[in-house]
Amino acid sequence: MRGRHENIGNPPAGQQESPRPPDFFTIPVFKRTCPGALPADDGGNPEGVIYCLLREDSVNPQFPCVGKVSSEIFDEIILPRLGLKRPEILVGPHHGVDVGVVDLGNGQVMVTTTDPIFVVPPYGWERSGWFAVHILASDAATSGIRPQYITMDLNLPLSMSRECLEALWAAVHRECGKLGMAILSGHTGRYQGCEYPMIGGATVIGIGPRDRYVTPMMARPGDVVIVTKGAAIETAGLFAVTFPRVVAERYGEKAARDAEEIFWQMSVVEDAFTAAEAGVRDAGVTAMHDATECGVWGGLFEVARASAVGMTIDKDKIIVQDLVGKVCELFGVDPYSSISEGTLIIACRPHKAQEVIRRLSDKGIPSSMVGEIMESKDGLRVFEKGTAHELTHPGVDPFWAAFGNAATQETR
Numbered sequence: 133m134r135g136r137h138e139n140i141g142n143p144p145a146g147q148q149e150s151p152r153p154p155d156f157f158t159i160p161v162f163k164r165t166c167p168g169a170l171p172a173d174d175g176g177n178p179e180g181v182i183y184c185l186l187r188e189d190s191v192n193p194q195f196p197c198v199g200k201v202s203s204e205i206f207d208e209i210i211l212p213r214l215g216l217k218r219p220e221i222l223v224g225p226h227h228g229v230d231v232g233v234v235d236l237g238n239g240q241v242m243v244t245t246t247d248p249i250f251v252v253p254p255y256g257w258e259r260s261g262w263f264a265v266h267i268l269a270s271d272a273a274t275s276g277i278r279p280q281y282i283t284m285d286l287n288l289p290l291s292m293s294r295e296c297l298e299a300l301w302a303a304v305h306r307e308c309g310k311l312g313m314a315i316l317s318g319h320t321g322r323y324q325g326c327e328y329p330m331i332g333g334a335t336v337i338g339i340g341p342r343d344r345y346v347t348p349m350m351a352r353p354g355d356v357v358i359v360t361k362g363a364a365i366e367t368a369g370l371f372a373v374t375f376p377r378v379v380a381e382r383y384g385e386k387a388a389r390d391a392e393e394i395f396w397q398m399s400v401v402e403d404a405f406t407a408a409e410a411g412v413r414d415a416g417v418t419a420m421h422d423a424t425e426c427g428v429w430g431g432l433f434e435v436a437r438a439s440a441v442g443m444t445i446d447k448d449k450i451i452v453q454d455l456v457g458k459v460c461e462l463f464g465v466d467p468y469s470s471i472s473e474g475t476l477i478i479a480c481r482p483h484k485a486q487e488v489i490r491r492l493s494d495k496g497i498p499s500s501m502v503g504e505i506m507e508s509k510d511g512l513r514v515f516e517k518g519t520a521h522e523l524t525h526p527g528v529d530p531f532w533a534a535f536g537n538a539a540t541q542e543t544r
Contacts, residue, residue, distance in 0.1 A: 199425050199529050203227040203437065228421070228434025229348050230271040241342045245271040249284065249332040251300065255373050259395060261303025266399035267473060268334050269311050273404035274420040274476070275347065276412050277340035282308060284318040285332040292322065311401060346412050351419040351439040351479035355505035358478040358488060360403045360497055362451030363428045364467035365474035367531050368459040369395040375463075375538055382462050391455045398474040406495050407478050407488050416484035423475040426526040428468050431477045433512065433525040439479075442506035445523060447516040449502040465534045469526035479505055 206227040214225060222241065223233035234242045247268050251260045265282075272279040284304075288297065308315055313336070372379055372391035380388035400422045410416040419439060423431030428450060436443045452460075452467050460467040478499075480488050485501055492499045512523035 199532060202527065203525075223347055223349070226349065226438055228438045230421070231275045231345075231347055233275070233345060233347070235342065236339070239342050240339060241277070241345055243272060243275045243277045243338045243340070243345055244335055245275075246333060246335045247271060248330045249286065249334050250329050251331050252329045252374075253296065255395070257296065257299035258303050259373070261300050262307050263395070263398060265304055265307040265311065265313075266401060268336050269313065270400045270404070270422050270473065272336040272338055273401045274422055275338065275345045276404065276408040276417065276420070277338040277345050278405065279311065279313050279336045279338045281316040281337040282313045282334055283316050283337075284334040286318065286320045287326040287332045288320070288322040289326050289328060289331065290322050290324060344408075344412055346408075346417055346419055348419050348421040348435045348438040350413070351435055351441055351505050353441060353505050353507050354482060355418055355479040356482050356485040356501050357432070357443065357445065357503040357505060358407075358480055358485065358499050359423075359428065359450055359502050360400070360407075360476040360478070360492060360499040361397055361474055362453050362456060362498065362500075363423075363472055363475065364452070364456050364460050364465065364470050365394060365472045366398050366424070367427070367465055367467065367470040367472060368453075368456040369398050369474070370471075370531075371459050371463050371465075371535070371538065372455075374535075375542060378538065378542070379459060379462065383458055387455065387458070391459055394453070394455060394459075400474060400476040402495060403476040403492065403497055403499075406491050406497065407476070407480070410480075410484050410487045410491055414481065417478055417480050417488065419479040421477045423472040423477055425471050425529045427470045427472045427529070428475060428477070429523065429526050430469065430529070431472075431475070433523060435477055435479065436505075436512055436523075439505070440508055442508050442510035443503060443512045443523060444506055444510070445503035445514045447502075447514050449500050451498055451500050453498075463534050463538055465530050469530060470534075471529050471531045 211225065211227075220235045221232070222235050223229065223231065225232065230247075231243050231245045234244070236242055245268070249264050250267055251264050253260060255263070268282065269279050305315070316337070318334075319332075368391065372388070373395050376388045376392060379391050383391075400420075404420050407417050407420065412418070419435055421431050421435050421438075426433075432443060432445060447468070450468065456467060460470065478488065489499055489501065513520045514523045515521075
């Protein structure tokens with residue numbers, strides 16, 4: 133059952149991942165040409181792998197070299213220009229809100245979300261396909277409405293062979309089927325300049341009752357804040373599967389193998405639907421948001437901003453799994469501000485908080501109550517060992533620079 137850490141999302145026993153994907157350092161995984169980037173030495177690298185290292189003096193939190201743009205950029209450039217205003221749109225674009233909602237009439241709504249198709253061949257095609265689908269489905273699941281359809285645009289690298297596409301697509305097909313999603317439409321092509329890991333984009337669509345959806349804009353004062361699995365799930369999972377030798381050298385072979393299993397926790401699909409089963413809105417969960425770029429701190433900040441509320445958080449109550457903490461320490465990453473697909477932030481009416489925790493536990497998903505939604509005038513505060521600090525958005529996710537540095541060291 134996905135959600136139990138010993139076998140979250142594992143491929144069927146004996147399933148072969150064939151054909152073998154290219155070696156990690158012979159594909160252009162993170163190729164960047166942005167100002168301020170320091171490319172690693174690519175001598176002897178025929179396919180031009182460039183790992184982007186960010187100089188501290190070149191990092192612009194509003195318009196980062198890598199990752200999502202800031203709320204300021206979004207509000208100034210994107211938000212004022214959204215095409216025709218249509219009355220049936222219940223939820224449109226907002227920074228930190230991953231879903232849009234359209235009123236279909238007859239008490240039904242359509243929930244949509246769009247994300248890049250993220251594929252890293254060195255993880256193996258099975259893992260790559262699983263993760264690509266779950267990144268897309270996770271955002272939709274945070275609405276509480278089950279995803280039913282997906283449209284996919286594949287802009288493939290010229291280096292991708294027919295056999296590799298077939299292996300990737302088989303994994304995508306299987307995982308979509310498991311999640312109840314039909315592939316509705318799309319586009320598939322190979323183009324110069326298209327490189328891993330972002331090889332296109334997709335939109336996930338779900339249809340359900342108008343009174344059953346939630347968004348990060350619906351948290352309210354008095355809600356309890358729950359965080360599933362803990363901080364830096366994606367950070368640890370990606371580092372572990374990309375640099376197993378480095379992890380093994382520090383912590384041993386068994387720890388390295390166990391750390392690789394964190395990869396299968398990088399989804400909030402089961403977390404979200406399990407929490408929503410306790411009830412939504414006045415009956416339970418009021419808001420859900422996955423802690424992707426900028427991690428738990430970024431996710432909490434985005435919920436507070438979207439809902440125009442204050443928040444009080446006890447840092448010591450946020451789970452940091454043992455191996456997650458070790459991997460983050462090894463690669464010099466702050467677990468609380470680093471990318472964490474697989475971590476779900478839940479706002480819940482207080483009378484249902486214990487039931488949400490229990491339902492998650494029954495599915496093998498650890499979670500903890502970490503704070504409370506407050507009035508906006510109370511601000512955003514984090515308590516650590518009794519001392520209060522302001523909760524701010526990290527601005528730039530430390531994962532990207534740390535990953536680039538680790539990749540550079542690996543090639544030397």
